[in-house]
Amino acid sequence: MTAATLDPHEHHLTPAGGKGAARRLLLGPGFIRAGWMFCLFGAIGFGLVVGFRWWGGWQPLFDMTPITLVSLLVAGPLGFLAGIGAFDYWTRYAIGSPTRPEDHSGHGARTWHDYFRVNTDHKVIGVQYLVTTIFFFIAGGFLAMLVRVQLARPGNHFFDPQTYNGLFSVHASLMIFLFVIPAFAGLANFVVPLMLGAPDMAFPRLNALSFWLLPIAGIMMLSSFLVPGGAFACGWTGYAPLCSTHQPLGAIFFNQGVQWAGASSIMTALNFLVTIITMRAPGLTFWRLPLLVWANFTTSLLVVIATPFIAGSQFFSMFDHVMHTAFFDPNNGGYPLGYQHIFWFYSHPAVYIMMLPGFGIMSEVISVFSRKPIFGYRLMALSLMAIVVLGFSVWAHHMFTSGMSSWLRVPMMVTTLLIAVPTGIKIFSWIATMWEGKLHFNTPMLFALGFLSMFVIGGLSGVMLGAVPIDIHVTDTYFIVAHLHYVLFGGSVFTIFAGIYYWFPKMTGRMYDERLGKLHFWLTFVGFNLTFFPMHLLGTEGMPRRVADYAPKFADLNMFISLASFGLGASVLVFLYNMITSWKNGPIAPANPWRALTLEWQVSSPPPIFNFDEIPQVVGSPYEYGVPGAQHAILAPSPAHAVEEVAAP
């Protein structure tokens, strides 16, 4: 890779005087073109709706619901994507203009500006993903704080009921669709190609597009607070017919936001599958793959198979809302439970989409910081596959009390309980990996241990919920809120933090502050347990979830939970401060600060623009700690300053 291939890009950045510069600014890919193309496409969408209504003689001509949907939620975002440049290469190809397959002008980051354009470098996209998802994590967390303000005392009226219902609905939607799922995709985007010994993902332009769909989805969900009638307020599950026919305009912001996030998810998963199957370095057989790659392989299978189902459920729900179809409207022959079956056929596998990549991160972190090979490597990989298969056979355990066919409950209970077995195998294997090891408690390891203990509690409460008689009592109560936060916060979020701290040196080339990292861990760990453990008790005593008000007997516990949650919220500030100051001024990171064997640590921090100057030859397992003379791969010595060399003219 030479500087010559980068020339067009350099040229593009060079400010040239006069008309040419102004023309490029207006017509070249970027936020200015994205702005006016958003407006242009939005106007076309507006024209289409009004035109068709005028042609058909429908009254009223200006119906806000279809106009908002077509112009603001579909056409406008497409214009934004076109403007930012996500389709430039494909458009040129489609209309027969000359394209240059070897044109790497959209690759790599030299200044911070390069993070704000369509970039095809998986490392840049990984960072774009992470920063974006952390933004939505903070937004979603802020909404959770507002929820806790309302719930601090019974009889509070800080928010009217519709706004309150909107707060927790948007909170959950952001945390699931804009934080946990894409944060894992971001980490994997950065790490997986490196672990495979590949120069990039299989489809770099698709990769860039899948990132730029995300902010669209997130802004759509957040901005639903601004539309008349308020945000969607039917929970992140959006059950019909409440969400499909009894909600204000905001509901379609959820329906459509999920489509954009889901499309992003599917594109990334396809990309991972092709990358993992076809771009492994020589010698890197499936049984030599790091477990993080296994985890993302299985997750991507889940995403590709399951996500179209939620897309379908949201389309039908939206059609009921906008076009007055009756998929889920019982007054006209619709079937409300149909929505739940389709929705959970995605959304239960989605629980594993939010869990398996974290399992992968845990395997890396625990093995490296215990200085021992992963215990039972093959069973670890096979249990991931078992979870994928079983994960598709348990969806109706969310519906034990939904009024569905009652015979379905026992088989779904059996599969639900059985899925605890492969999950248990993983937990026991991680503990066996630590056994007799040499444990180093750096921040990633602390979060890994926090994950282990919290996920055990979440898993056991999951077994309780799997037993139908217990579920009948505690379903839709705060016990569920406690369980899902132990799994998704104590589980997923802890692993995301572990992953961010673990790969921070590789991503930024600088070390984070270890003391602040540990402080962040302890504040999070303690705040998390004080916030969510008492919710188990609220639930078994019968406090329903998703209520703006509750019986006075729950007052003390709720006040306690609210206070604890504000502490938990504040702990994120420590994390942000650490990340920002360390990225700017942290000590320069060595190539391999953790003495890890996997491939990403065998190149410089941050890695060279095309990752490996020479394709590595994999010769063994990635976890041979303690085996004298063992090697995972043979690499030609990588020049540590590859980035600077490439950038020099």
Place this chain on the structure above:
Amino acid sequence: MRRGSIASLLGIGIVSGGIAAAVALAIPWLPVSASKEAGRIDFVFWFVVTICIVIFAVVAAAILYSVVVFRAAPDDDSDGPPIHGHTGLEIAWTIVPTVLVTAIGIVSAIVLSRDDAIAKNAMNVNVTAQQFEWTFSYPEAHNLTSATLMLPRGRETVLHMQSRDVIHAFFVPEFRENEDIVPGLTTTLNVTPTRDGTYPVICNELCGLGHSTMRSTVTVMEPAAFDKWLKGQSKAVTSPSAVTAGAAVFKNNGCAACHTLTAAKATGKVGPDLDKLPAYAQQAKQPLASFVRTSITDPNAYIQPGYPKNVMPQTFGKAIPKQQLDALVTYLINSSK
């Protein structure tokens, strides 16, 4: 493995299991049990909790022991022993959890089939849920309706539940019973009350802006007291006195859940204040009597400014018999003057 390490592992396991057991026993986790079904469900609850505590103790002991014993010194750069696995151990921790969860599954399935069985002399109650109120009616007592549920102790009751708009759920924590009420379906729930008292009926499925106010109560009483109540109610609704009958209709149809009316000690805030009915009628430029009647049967005909459309159910016109509706209108006019 050294003998000393087994002893200390066991010690940590007993301590952490003991702490978990103490948390389980010292805190009153479950509300009082007021039905036969609740007793069985509580058995499953504690059966599973016991298994969970044992597993938790094992895992906690192994983690804590590792953290303390296998901690590396800061300057120790050596690696641990290269142990890649142990087939026997891996088989064990696949088989043992499988056996445990199978046991949980069997116990649960047995309890489920017992709770689902319906006795021959079961009483039927129809439950109607709508945003944001409950109506209970007794098909075996001339379809008498009530806004609160009254049940005789010791007799199995089958609730036949229907929704008029969105999905709701019937939940009584003391009965450990919970089932969704889905528009277009009739779902059922069996309950055999065993303990006198008044317990909350909670809507447990998000049903819109008034979800957290969609509450009623269930009162379990002596069978004799229950029969007396049924007779008294039938009499009140058909009372020649419009005030007595109207007050009963107001109460039975759950108007108090959303409206304020001083005469009925109602303090709901979701809908307009019924003490101000004459003023509203003036604003709507309609005579009071027809205004009140239309507002019940066709609530969207006039919407008082400051309140949203489509919140009040549009089904009362059909649900309330004419004679009772007349009594309700008279009662509202008299009470708001």
